[in-house]
Amino acid sequence: MVAQSIPAGELWNAIRAAGVQDVVLVPDTHQRTLLELLMADDDIRTVHCSTEDEALAVSAGLIIGGRRPLMNIQHAGLYASVNNLRGLGLDGQFPIVIMIGLLGRDPELDPNDDGSSMVRLCQPLLETLGVPWHLLDGPEDLICVETAFDEAASRGGPVALLVGAPTS
Amino acid sequence: MTNQDARRMSLDAAMEVLARRRDQQVVVGTMTANGVWRQKSPHDLNLACIGFMGGASTLALGVALAQPERDVWVIDGDGSLMMQLGSLGTIAGAAPTNLLHIVVHNGVYETSGSQPLPSQAEVDFEQMAKGAGYPLTASFGDAEEFDAALDDLLAADGPTLIQLYTRPEDRFYSASPTPPGSTPPLAKMWPPIANALEQG
Numbered sequence: 175m176v177a178q179s180i181p182a183g184e185l186w187n188a189i190r191a192a193g194v195q196d197v198v199l200v201p202d203t204h205q206r207t208l209l210e211l212l213m214a215d216d217d218i219r220t221v222h223c224s225t226e227d228e229a230l231a232v233s234a235g236l237i238i239g240g241r242r243p244l245m246n247i248q249h250a251g252l253y254a255s256v257n258n259l260r261g262l263g264l265d266g267q268f269p270i271v272i273m274i275g276l277l278g279r280d281p282e283l284d285p286n287d288d289g290s291s292m293v294r295l296c297q298p299l300l301e302t303l304g305v306p307w308h309l310l311d312g313p314e315d316l317i318c319v320e321t322a323f324d325e326a327a328s329r330g331g332p333v334a335l336l337v338g339a340p341t342s
Numbered sequence: 343m344t345n346q347d348a349r350r351m352s353l354d355a356a357m358e359v360l361a362r363r364r365d366q367q368v369v370v371g372t373m374t375a376n377g378v379w380r381q382k383s384p385h386d387l388n389l390a391c392i393g394f395m396g397g398a399s400t401l402a403l404g405v406a407l408a409q410p411e412r413d414v415w416v417i418d419g420d421g422s423l424m425m426q427l428g429s430l431g432t433i434a435g436a437a438p439t440n441l442l443h444i445v446v447h448n449g450v451y452e453t454s455g456s457q458p459l460p461s462q463a464e465v466d467f468e469q470m471a472k473g474a475g476y477p478l479t480a481s482f483g484d485a486e487e488f489d490a491a492l493d494d495l496l497a498a499d500g501p502t503l504i505q506l507y508t509r510p511e512d513r514f515y516s517a518s519p520t521p522p523g524s525t526p527p528l529a530k531m532w533p534p535i536a537n538a539l540e541q542g
């Protein structure tokens with residue numbers, strides 16, 4: 175397995191094509207170039223949060239109000255926000271799509287074999303919580319961005335998109 | 343007014359003052375104040391922060407950003423806000439003019455048996471909100487003073503934070519077991535509100 179960097183512009187286009195109106199974020203080094211594009215996009219509102227717990231709640235509120243948000247964080251933030259993910263995602267059944275950067279991942283390895291626990295435990299944690307995930311390991315995986323929104327809506331719950339290599 | 347010499351109103355009286363101004367606002371409640379609020383102002387647009395500690399203010403922020411033409415109120419608790427204190431900066435940064443942030447300050451974690459907050463009730467959320475960048479803040483320990491000032495506060499652009507000093511009361515909460523296979527309360531609560539907002 176070799177993860178390829180996805181050009182930020184291609185990921186940005188996929189996000190726009192999915193109809194995203196708001197990106198609710200806690201900054202992620204891994205997706206730095208993507209965040210630059212999103213913050214300069216007049217058609218997409220960025221909501222800057224102090225914690226990933228907050229980002230989940232803001233996303234849920236936006237959904238109640240009829241918007242289509244994308245939450246953007248890194249893996250450490252996933253671990254930090256497990257109770258809100260359980261409370262809002264599982265119990266609240268909010269269809270939140272969460273884009274998570276696997277910061278520090280060895281691109282030659284399957285994330286489950288990575289030396290970093292922050293990378294290695296991400297997929298098992300999501301599976302424990304019953305949250306479907308899709309690995310974006312190259313431009314060919316960008317189709318998953320739009321389908322993640324359909325999946326989240328149809329199942330009534332969160333779906334994760336794991337960004338495998340730093341965006342370029 | 344400092345916290346130590348603050349007068350404290352009853353939670354019932356505080357919620358009655360707010361309920362008299364209730365119209366078509368979306369109101370997010372949490373913890374003990376939520377139960378009192380729902381009695382004083384039963385409404386289809388009442389939402390509750392259940393099971394995601396400290397999230398009431400940012401849930402309300404999301405609704406406020408999505409529905410800029412509708413007023414959104416959050417009735418937060420002091421212990422709840424302490425769990426997500428960064429939300430003050432997040433709300434100030436997003437700057438929704440239609441958000442009213444009420445913080446019920448009783449100095450204790452009432453639902454778990456009235457254990458004191460870590461600050462021994464000295465924390466001042468009005469000062470914190472000012473420091474975070476809320477354009478308008480106020481504190482009240484008397485229901486009549488709160489009542490007299492509230493219309494002007496509601497007329498101003500937010501986000502506005504109002505700290506209400508209330509007396510601790512015994513409202514210990516014990517969760518009931520959830521029957522297997524049942525739909526959790528929050529999942530039942532929000533879709534009708536989303537539908538109502540969609541229809542305007």
